[in-house]
Amino acid sequence: MSPARTPVIIDCDPGIDDAIALFLAFASPELEIAGICAVAGNVGINRAADNAARLAQLIGVPETVPVVRGHAGPVARVRRLPDEPVHGAGGLGGVDLPEATRPPHPGHAVDWMAEQLERRPGEFTLIALGPLTNVAALLHTRPDLRAAVREIVLMGGAAFAPGNVTPAAEFNFYADPEAARYVAETGVPLRIVPLDATRKALTPLEDAQTLERDGAPVTSAAGRMLRHLVERHSARSGVAACAVHDALAVAAAVQPDLLEWTEASVTVECTGEFTRGALVADVHQRTGQARNALVATGVDAAAFRELLLSRLRRYSRQDP
């Protein structure tokens, strides 16, 4: 008898690493994915929803697992950050995917998530791979459903590592600091996968090439996207490898003990001149605040590499 699968909802803003994260998630029998929500972040909401739908189609996600459009910008600023250039044209590293044929889901991501939580209270893990706008809006609109969320596993923040937008802030948190803070304040169980962890779990060029050569639709798309990321990263740092941030957050839901978790009281700075969007993690209990999160500060990089590669290659076996 197979072990119980974890019911999850994936909220994302694809984005290359979101795409890899979706590939990983749908190749992981540990997860039962109820649906994919889109949020503005790496790209605008139209692009994010469209990319999510195209990715779902490429993967072969059945229409019973909907792709639902969410918020177009952060909760507390009318203007959102411009698209992240690292994700290239279209947000998927220049990889063109066939247009999605499934009709757009009519509802709003926040409402759809609320329905799922109502139907199966206490069961769902939310995997949040973009700005936390949808998740915060859900917890704000439906405070009664906070207790119905089993856990939130999110990619975001830089606890004791440099940010990737500003010296202090990572993209997802910087794009909507008030949402990130809100989520942290609710007290919903939280696993945070920050840059501290993702930068320690690099995917080498070699793996991108292996996947690209495979030739099956998902593996080769994954390969090309990863190669795009590696090349961007390599141009900056000289290292022919890249972090695949969001995929590590999915891995954290699939196999939590791949990562090293530190209990902390966390919040997000919303008002700093230089630190807006910074994840503030109290790991030494200096504030006296209750611990409200597990923060990934380490990772078994080899095991993650192995997990990612082996799971992505399942798309190859399915497509002989």
Added chain:
Amino acid sequence: MSPARTPVIIDCDPGIDDAIALFLAFASPELEIAGICAVAGNVGINRAADNAARLAQLIGVPETVPVVRGHAGPVARVRRLPDEPVHGAGGLGGVDLPEATRPPHPGHAVDWMAEQLERRPGEFTLIALGPLTNVAALLHTRPDLRAAVREIVLMGGAAFAPGNVTPAAEFNFYADPEAARYVAETGVPLRIVPLDATRKALTPLEDAQTLERDGAPVTSAAGRMLRHLVERHSARSGVAACAVHDALAVAAAVQPDLLEWTEASVTVECTGEFTRGALVADVHQRTGQARNALVATGVDAAAFRELLLSRLRRYSRQDP
């Protein structure tokens, strides 16, 4: 032929002055009131929704004009301000109103407002008498409907006058500064009725007494509530009169030229150590930002007093 009535939605957090504002609104033929939304503010959302329903029943509002429950706290903080003590037990100055018999409206205020705007784009004025949480959430969730709002008339802020929560901030803005800033940033046409205006339009004890003596249900409730406010204010200031903030905002929708309006570029401070929630009004075009609001800086106090009293006395004539 009677002139066209202005279609309005009233978003409120009753609160005594919200109650008087509702009395004034429903006695004003200039307005066509589509519904009443409740938001947490002077009182929590349960009390706000219940008070709104009781007030609607007292006024005799038909069930086709719904009372719809909205957000329970601000958009960017999990904790809301405590109830405003000035409004007394129950939030209506200790005045007990009969329980509402209408069934609660099933939807959320934000969704309901969105439906109204979709059905009659460009027609509605939103009259916002509490924290701007519902309004900001509407404009955030449905950016496509921003253009469908004819105007927002709101009570909030203190431009060039002392605040009433902190030295710099008025209650509605302080209770949800991010929402107030968001609304201002959207560029939806805005009329702001700040403390600068409301403190110049005092209702004297005499009017409260006149109303209370009248004996009809609405007038005497209004009289008792106003007396409560006057007494609270009088204990502080020695002046036997009180501002009825929200009622002035309704008056601004009923008869805009009762007030003196100054064009300004406005925003709301969200990050100050002492100024969080402050309305920042650029009336001298120092910032180079486009003007996005009319700010009421003066009022014909006598005309407002006359308007309020005469309209409230209509409840007397209807009840012989």
Added chain:
Amino acid sequence: MSPARTPVIIDCDPGIDDAIALFLAFASPELEIAGICAVAGNVGINRAADNAARLAQLIGVPETVPVVRGHAGPVARVRRLPDEPVHGAGGLGGVDLPEATRPPHPGHAVDWMAEQLERRPGEFTLIALGPLTNVAALLHTRPDLRAAVREIVLMGGAAFAPGNVTPAAEFNFYADPEAARYVAETGVPLRIVPLDATRKALTPLEDAQTLERDGAPVTSAAGRMLRHLVERHSARSGVAACAVHDALAVAAAVQPDLLEWTEASVTVECTGEFTRGALVADVHQRTGQARNALVATGVDAAAFRELLLSRLRRYSRQDP
């Protein structure tokens, strides 16, 4: 027997209104002026010190009353605001004054002020007409001398009036908010003359012309400077009159009951996104902080006009 004269030290950043303020001060027998300190503000420190020396020479201030150079920029930022364009070329409205022949005072304004306070503890009123950098540095460097200051009378801030640099902040406070906050926090007795008062005490073009026609060196220089201010102001506002901010602060030291004073607990916002440099005046005791200042919120404008004009004309009588 003549009444005792108030020993004062004037700290300034001339600046046109500083110049008029100095003219007023030295024509006022109520004051015993021990020296003039210069601080960067309307102009840089070199210009401020040089202008102060030239003004002293024009007035005929004896060398026993020194002009002492102080700080070149604010206490907490390496960069200072650019020179105020309203003061025109050279900072004195384009009026060229003869070079000062007195040798520069060798010390630093902060040290010199400390010496005066040590020699005559409890006697001096500091009249601060520029950013509060020198004054804050004095109170910081020599906390033991805080009690030796009789009172600080300062021009700065906008309590319930629009700022003149940003919508929320006046120049002197905006130029060094940390200094202004520091001074307020020390608890030294404080009289603040903010824009609320100075904008109500306008000097009309007529007075500028009267002085200019007089022909005596000081009066005609004063007339030309005031005309410059009036013209600048008139171009903006259409009103042929101008506030002479710093002169009103000197008048407040000469004749305090020219102004209406409100007791308040004051501080200065240093961290706002839109409100940095704002004077925060708690006049209704909302904060529970002890009152630490008298804030001028009103002025007898006619009496000030009369005082200023009549005192400036004394330079005419001295020069027949």
Added chain:
Amino acid sequence: MSPARTPVIIDCDPGIDDAIALFLAFASPELEIAGICAVAGNVGINRAADNAARLAQLIGVPETVPVVRGHAGPVARVRRLPDEPVHGAGGLGGVDLPEATRPPHPGHAVDWMAEQLERRPGEFTLIALGPLTNVAALLHTRPDLRAAVREIVLMGGAAFAPGNVTPAAEFNFYADPEAARYVAETGVPLRIVPLDATRKALTPLEDAQTLERDGAPVTSAAGRMLRHLVERHSARSGVAACAVHDALAVAAAVQPDLLEWTEASVTVECTGEFTRGALVADVHQRTGQARNALVATGVDAAAFRELLLSRLRRYSRQDP
């Protein structure tokens, strides 16, 4: 011929680790120490100046190397942080040192430092071991002397490590964030030794015991102080070892290549709700700001341990 010694001025707030740092500095022939300045920080200014004098006497520092009293609190707040409890009674871990017999130096630390820089421009390295109040005040009061400082080596901040006062801030920076920011903004060459480095260079209980057993006055005082620190640290963390923060900064001046230096553009957050006092280090050039500091991110811990122990034991050899 011996190599040139580096002329240094040590600014400190003793404090145990300051004491050890002074012991190390005076035992290091690489340094030519012109004087010791005291600043409020771990303890108040009276205690800091007195502890510095007692330490100088214990060490046998000649009176030609003065101990000069500086600022009593931060540049931008009237209230300073309370004394650091980790330093124990008296600030030196409960170790009583004989009263200093040298007369107090009459001047102020800022003036004295300015004199040194004037006399030997371009020669001095400032070693700053406390809040940066004195150093910032020097660079503010005498901008002409910024170019006369050869380098500032300072202990302070937490770049990519948890703070020790708040989750984001280290004590010296938190105690005077505006001063720290000011120093960084001046562009004076800067070496920053943050907690990132000091926490990697622990002194074990064993070394404390070795020194304590030695019996010579300095070594045994050092041993007892270090044991106090180890015990405090051990109670918290279970590790019988302690960081000796300030001593590592002295080591950085003595032997810079003990540490690993990363070029960065640094500033200090002064306005955050949770991040006030945070060192913000841009090591990936995200801000486009010029690099203005070398930040120690690594250390050869064994070599530091060896350096510290061997140098402290020189006090033993001097005292047979």
